[in-house]
Amino acid sequence: MPKPKIPGLFTGLRITFGELMKTLFPKGRGIKGLIPAPTIGAVTVQYPHESETPAPRSRGVIALKEENCTVCMLCSRSCPDWCIYIEGHKTKAPPRRPGGKERTVSALDRFDIDYALCMYCGICVEVCPFDALFWSPEYEYSEPRLADLLHDMDRLAEWMETVPDFEDYEAGSAAKVRKVPR
Amino acid sequence: MSLAVDLSYWQQSTIRGLAVLIFVILGAGTFVIAFLFKMMSYMQSRLGPMEAGPHGSLQLLAEVGKFLQKEDITPENADPHLFRAAPFIVLASTFLLVVVVPFGPDAYFTNLDTGIFLALGLSSVSVIGVLIAGWASANKYSLIGGLRAAGQLIAYELPMVLAVVGVVIQSGTLNLQGIVAAQHEGEIFGWGGIGNPYILTQLVGFFVFLIATQAELTQPPFDMPVAESEIVTGYITEYTGIRFLLFFIGEFATAAVFAVLASTLFLGGWSVPFVDLDDNVMNIAGPLILFTKMMLVGFLIFWVRFTFPRFREDQLQAFAWKYLIPISLVNIFFTMILKVAF
Numbered sequence: 001m002p003k004p005k006i007p008g009l010f011t012g013l014r015i016t017f018g019e020l021m022k023t024l025f026p027k028g029r030g031i032k033g034l035i036p037a038p039t040i041g042a043v044t045v046q047y048p049h050e051s052e053t054p055a056p057r058s059r060g061v062i063a064l065k066e067e068n069c070t071v072c073m074l075c076s077r078s079c080p081d082w083c084i085y086i087e088g089h090k091t092k093a094p095p096r097r098p099g100g101k102e103r104t105v106s107a108l109d110r111f112d113i114d115y116a117l118c119m120y121c122g123i124c125v126e127v128c129p130f131d132a133l134f135w136s137p138e139y140e141y142s143e144p145r146l147a148d149l150l151h152d153m154d155r156l157a158e159w160m161e162t163v164p165d166f167e168d169y170e171a172g173s174a175a176k177v178r179k180v181p182r
Numbered sequence: 183m184s185l186a187v188d189l190s191y192w193q194q195s196t197i198r199g200l201a202v203l204i205f206v207i208l209g210a211g212t213f214v215i216a217f218l219f220k221m222m223s224y225m226q227s228r229l230g231p232m233e234a235g236p237h238g239s240l241q242l243l244a245e246v247g248k249f250l251q252k253e254d255i256t257p258e259n260a261d262p263h264l265f266r267a268a269p270f271i272v273l274a275s276t277f278l279l280v281v282v283v284p285f286g287p288d289a290y291f292t293n294l295d296t297g298i299f300l301a302l303g304l305s306s307v308s309v310i311g312v313l314i315a316g317w318a319s320a321n322k323y324s325l326i327g328g329l330r331a332a333g334q335l336i337a338y339e340l341p342m343v344l345a346v347v348g349v350v351i352q353s354g355t356l357n358l359q360g361i362v363a364a365q366h367e368g369e370i371f372g373w374g375g376i377g378n379p380y381i382l383t384q385l386v387g388f389f390v391f392l393i394a395t396q397a398e399l400t401q402p403p404f405d406m407p408v409a410e411s412e413i414v415t416g417y418i419t420e421y422t423g424i425r426f427l428l429f430f431i432g433e434f435a436t437a438a439v440f441a442v443l444a445s446t447l448f449l450g451g452w453s454v455p456f457v458d459l460d461d462n463v464m465n466i467a468g469p470l471i472l473f474t475k476m477m478l479v480g481f482l483i484f485w486v487r488f489t490f491p492r493f494r495e496d497q498l499q500a501f502a503w504k505y506l507i508p509i510s511l512v513n514i515f516f517t518m519i520l521k522v523a524f
Contacts, residue, residue, distance in 0.1 A: 017225075023227050038229055038237075043227045043228075044227075
């Protein structure tokens with residue numbers, strides 16, 4: 001026997017009423033279930049009083065692993081907003097093996113990201129070939145002054161502590177999960 | 183039964199005026215807090231206002247304070263006198279509607295022989311206010327909104343009147359106290375156990391009345407006149423500050439008054455079964471009973487409001503003229519037959 005079709009109008013009313021009951025009385029049946037507890041039933045997170053758990057891979061702020069940066073400028077050039085400022089110089093580093101030649105390496109003088117301009121596209125993180133930029137889920141860094149949104153090298157390096165480990169790929173994936181340099 | 187103190191006419195009038203004011207503010211306030219702020223949020227799994235007072239119960243005061251602070255702007259091209267008067271005309275019709283409602287055997291403002299007739303007449307006055315607001319704003323959105331509102335209010339006035347006619351035929355009186363008494367002492371096909379709240383015998387009329395109420399209030403799903411995605415907010419577009427607040431109060435106070443009218447006409451008004459109609463207690467219990475019934479009807483109205491999306495303009499008109507009016511005419515016809523038969 002086919003199920004009798006309920007008109008959509010009544011289905012709509014049932015759904016809104018069901019949601020009302022679910023929000024008001026989330027504790028189910030029994031005496032306890034009769035006490036309205038909307039703060040438990042609603043999905044709302046009351047932000048300043050309780051903090052929200054960011055979704056996995058959420059883009060909060062960009063962290064910099066200073067030692068990995070080679071001043072290649074790829075991130076700065078690929079930034080659509082031109083909000084990354086990099087300055088560096090060449091220095092000499094000791095040879096890898098004893099008796100070898102002195103190496104020439106690049107050192108960072110300045111690495112600033114202006115979060116007043118950043119649009120969180122993540123191209124800089126994608127494009128970095130040396131694992132120097134990472135997404136962190138931290139989001140509480142608003143400032144009363146616009147200029148304070150410019151995070152310098154030290155500030156960006158501090159965010160590194162908040163970077164979570166990369167999640168596992170799907171089962172059967174040939175690629176290995178990258179490690180976050182700690 | 184008479185009151186122990188004798189009040190002169192102006193004293194009585196002052197008390198009545200204050201009582202109407204209190205009813206309007208309380209009715210609108212309760213509906214906004216209980217339904218617009220809280221019930222709507224819970225139906226969407228939100229919490230609604232939570233900061234002002236416990237569970238946001240004082241949010242409405244904050245909102246009113248905000249609107250009172252705002253600048254009262256009259257647009258340059260607007261017709262200034264009509265523009266400023268329009269919200270008061272809308273609110274006046276609400277205030278006058280309260281006057282006919284009985285709250286107890288002796289607790290009423292006026293006991294007119296043709297109370298429900300006056301109520302239905304007065305509810306049409308708000309159309310004029312809305313039209314004036316739309317026209318005087320000198321804004322195309324306001325004008326379209328005002329015209330839509332006028333067309334809608336006139337279209338849904340008819341099924342509302344026809345739904346009430348069924349009640350009037352059954353009770354045999356236009357007096358609202360008489361209608362309450364008729365429901366209290368009525369019999370359903372010879373059985374008079376709980377009286378006869380007309381929702382039982384006039385179920386069709388009750389639903390037609392509720393749908394027409396929804397449309398009269400220009401609430402979703404009948405909010406074409408204030409459809410924000412097409413015409414900003416219709417006839418309220420140019421209003422700011424206290425005049426916007428007046429429209430806002432008017433909308434919810436009218437919702438409260440129509441809920442009270444619906445409970446008087448269909449749910450037995452201030453009376454309850456098994457309690458004598460002339461009992462002196464009813465003067466105090468009556469308003470509370472009526473308030474409970476008002477909240478029940480209000481719940482139905484706002485439940486529908488928060489559930490359904492907006493009708494298209496042609497669907498809206500077709501629904502009134504092609505369905506509601508014929509249904510209520512058939513309802514009247516059968517009521518007449520049964521009235522004569524029993």
